[in-house]
Structures are given as C-alpha cells and as structure tokens.
Amino acid sequence: MCNHGARSAKSSSSSNSSSSQQQQQEEKKKKKTRMLVKFKDLPQYMKDNEYILDYYRCEWPLKDVIFSVFAWHNETLNIWTHLLGFLIFVGLAVMSSKDMGALLGNFSRASVSGPSMMKMNQLNVSDALFAPDSHLKQMSESFIYANKEDGFSTIPSWPWFVFLSGAMGCLVCSSLSHLFACHSRRFNYFFWRLDYAGISLMIVCSFFAPIYYTFHCNPYSRFFYLSSISILGVLVIITLLSPSLSAPRFRTFRATLFLTMGFSGVIPAVHALVIHWDHQPVIAALGYELAMAIFYATGAGFYVSRIPERWKPGKFDIAGHSHQIFHVFVVLGALAHSAATLAVMDFRRGLPTCVY
Structure with a gap:
C-alpha cells in the first residue's frame, strides 16, 4: 500500500480508542x-x-x-503526448476516407521536396493526376480503392488503413496505460502489458502498407514479407504478455525486441531499392523510412538510458523526463512513416497495371 501519510505531520500522540482509529482511517481515506x-x-x-x-x-x-x-502529475505529459498523436491519426483517417487523391497528392509533393530534394517535374507522374476533373479525383472518394485513369494500377486502400488503425491503437493504448496503471496492482499489470502489445501491433501494421504497395506486382515477395512480420509480431506480443517481462529490469530487453522488429524492415527496404532503384519516389520514401528509424532509435535510446532525469534526479519529475521524450519521437516516427507510405502509394498508382 502507498504511504499516503508521508507528507503530513505525524500526530505527537496516539490513541488506542476505537473512535480515534476510525477517525484516522477516514482521514487516511481522504488523503x-x-x-x-x-x-x-x-x-x-x-x-x-x-x-x-x-x-x-x-x-x-x-x-x-x-x-x-486534466491534472498535473508525472504522467500528465505521457498521457497527452500520445493522446494528441492519436487525434492526429484520427484526422489522417478522416481525410483519407473523404479524399484519398488529395491526400496522396499533398504527401507525394512533400516526399519529393523533402528527403530526395527533387522537383515534381522530374518524376514520371502526370500533371493530370492532380487535375480537378481527373478520373482519379472522381474515384478518390471511395474508401476501399484509390484509382488513376484507365489502364493504370488500381490500388486498394485497406493496407493504408491497417497502418492508421495500428498507429491509433498503439497511441490510445499508451495513453490509457499511463492514465489507469496507477489505480491498482491488477490494473498496473494489465495496462502495461496492453501498452507493449499496442507497440507490437503498430510495428506489424506499419509493414503492411509499404510492403503491399512496393511489392504490388511481386506477390510471392509480398506474401513472404507480410507473413514473416505477422508471425514475428504475434510471437513478440505473446512474449510481452508474460507478467514477468513487465518488470523494470526487462526495460532493455523490451526496447531491443521492439527495435529488432522495426529494423527487420531493412531486408524488404533493400529489396525494394534493388527493384525500384530508378524510381525517385521510392528513393524519397526510403528517405522518410530512414528518418522514421532514426526517430524510433533515438526515442528508444532515451527510454533505456533514462536521460535526462538520471543526471538530475527530481528535476524532471513533471516535464522533460525520458519517457515523455520517447513518446514525442514515437509520434514523429509514425508521421515519417505515413509520409513514406503515401509517397509509395502515389508511385504505385502511377504505374501500369501488373502483368503476371
């Protein structure tokens, strides 16, 4: 039990009477x-x-x-950093369902002017792609498919929504865990394991969209990569649901497990680079994925090292401690992955229909 009376002055004398004990219990309950x-x-x-x-x-x-x-304590910013991230991805999901074509256009331009520093006219993407009266614009209202003009690829949107769902699930599970884990021992064990499962879920879901679109015309490679990461994700979730692995001494092990899952994407990334090395949008997407990896690795570094609070214990209790910084980097990494995925979707949408 918590020593809630530690901050109050102790009574100079104690009474053995039942009334005094009852009064102390009531005061303790209020405190x-x-x-x-x-x-x-x-x-x-x-x-x-x-x-x-x-x-x-x-x-x-x-x-x-x-x-x-809505109160200030040492978990307030942990709750709100991921709660705001959750709302950002809810907004992305709403935008996607309303106008996938416009969203793809905006992010594909950003991806080109960002990591690759290329201009739009250097890409093999037709200007008609973004025209108000284009076939894409007319069809982009569909929740299931984002199309281009006849003869070009019809790409399903469900892998993109799989990623968005995984990101939203992870972020909301994290916020709930930081909010409710203090309630009791039972809540503590349940919500921290839910938090770990949510992280694993987001990592697995993050693979679906880029792999599906990058290997859209390579069904065997696509099946192999998606099956492998799904199986690995299930095994990791089962492992992390073990109560013993929730202990603080396994902090480094958990971070290593998550990073291993994340960096398993290096293999399909290299494969994608080999088969699409002459397509600038893919290079741009890989640049965003590299940024994502840096964000996640940096966040994990703060998470494991407990910097800066280990340098000045007590100075970062409310704001600025490592877990809050880790949360910010997780959201940044997820946003970088979003941009990479949308760039790959726009690239795939501009290619001819697959011939098997």
Whole structure:
C-alpha cells in the first residue's frame, strides 16, 4: 500500500480508542483520494524509474484516476503526448476516407521536396493526376480503392488503413496505460502489458502498407514479407504478455525486441531499392523510412538510458523526463512513416497495371 501519510505531520500522540482509529482511517481515506506521493512511498510493483522522485498517483479511486487526465502529475505529459498523436491519426483517417487523391497528392509533393530534394517535374507522374476533373479525383472518394485513369494500377486502400488503425491503437493504448496503471496492482499489470502489445501491433501494421504497395506486382515477395512480420509480431506480443517481462529490469530487453522488429524492415527496404532503384519516389520514401528509424532509435535510446532525469534526479519529475521524450519521437516516427507510405502509394498508382 502507498504511504499516503508521508507528507503530513505525524500526530505527537496516539490513541488506542476505537473512535480515534476510525477517525484516522477516514482521514487516511481522504488523503488517499488525490494525494501525490514520492517514489520511496510507492508499493514495489509501481517502482519503475528511481530518478523520478515525486508526483506519483498511487492507488487512487477510479473516478479520481479518470479526472487526473486534466491534472498535473508525472504522467500528465505521457498521457497527452500520445493522446494528441492519436487525434492526429484520427484526422489522417478522416481525410483519407473523404479524399484519398488529395491526400496522396499533398504527401507525394512533400516526399519529393523533402528527403530526395527533387522537383515534381522530374518524376514520371502526370500533371493530370492532380487535375480537378481527373478520373482519379472522381474515384478518390471511395474508401476501399484509390484509382488513376484507365489502364493504370488500381490500388486498394485497406493496407493504408491497417497502418492508421495500428498507429491509433498503439497511441490510445499508451495513453490509457499511463492514465489507469496507477489505480491498482491488477490494473498496473494489465495496462502495461496492453501498452507493449499496442507497440507490437503498430510495428506489424506499419509493414503492411509499404510492403503491399512496393511489392504490388511481386506477390510471392509480398506474401513472404507480410507473413514473416505477422508471425514475428504475434510471437513478440505473446512474449510481452508474460507478467514477468513487465518488470523494470526487462526495460532493455523490451526496447531491443521492439527495435529488432522495426529494423527487420531493412531486408524488404533493400529489396525494394534493388527493384525500384530508378524510381525517385521510392528513393524519397526510403528517405522518410530512414528518418522514421532514426526517430524510433533515438526515442528508444532515451527510454533505456533514462536521460535526462538520471543526471538530475527530481528535476524532471513533471516535464522533460525520458519517457515523455520517447513518446514525442514515437509520434514523429509514425508521421515519417505515413509520409513514406503515401509517397509509395502515389508511385504505385502511377504505374501500369501488373502483368503476371
């Protein structure tokens, strides 16, 4: 149990009477409702980062836990960084379902002017692709397909929505975990395992869109890569659902597992570079994927090293500690992957229909 009375002055004398005990219990119950406690007063199962010294919610009633989303404590920014990220991807999903063609156009231009620093007129993409009266514009309202003019590829949009769903699932699971894990031992174990499963889910879902579109005309390679990452993802989720692996001492192991899953994408990326080396949009997409890898690796570095709070314990309890920085890099990495995926979709949409 949390030592909620650690911050209040102890009574100079104690009474053995039943009335006094009852009064103490009532006062203790009131203090338990909203009191923030120090790391040293936490139960063992909640002790994760010894460099965050204060402002912990500990075994709060569920109602107070819910309303703490609007209060300041050491999990506030952990909750909101991923909650805002979730809302960003909800917006992307809504935009995609309404006008996939416009979204592809905007991101393909960004991808070209970004990593590859190429101009649009250097690409083999017709200007008619973005014309208001083009066939693509007329067909882009469809939720299932994003089309170009007759004779060109018809690409399904479902892999893109698989990625968006995985990203939204991961981010909302993370926000919920940081919000509710303080309620009880049972909630703590459940929500942190849910958080790990959400991360694994997003990694797996991230592979679907770029692999599907890049190897759209290579069904065997596409099947092999998607099957491999799906199987690996299921195994990782099963592994991380083990209660023992939720312990703080396995922090490095968990980060390594996630990074291994993420960097398994190097093989299909090299394969894509070999077969599409002369297509600038693919190079641009790989540039975004490289940015994604850097964002994720940097975030994982903060997560494992616990920098900067290990340098000045207690100085970053509310804002600026490693987990908050990790969250920001996760959102940035997911956005970089979004841009890469949309660039690949636009590239695939501009190619002739596959001939098997």
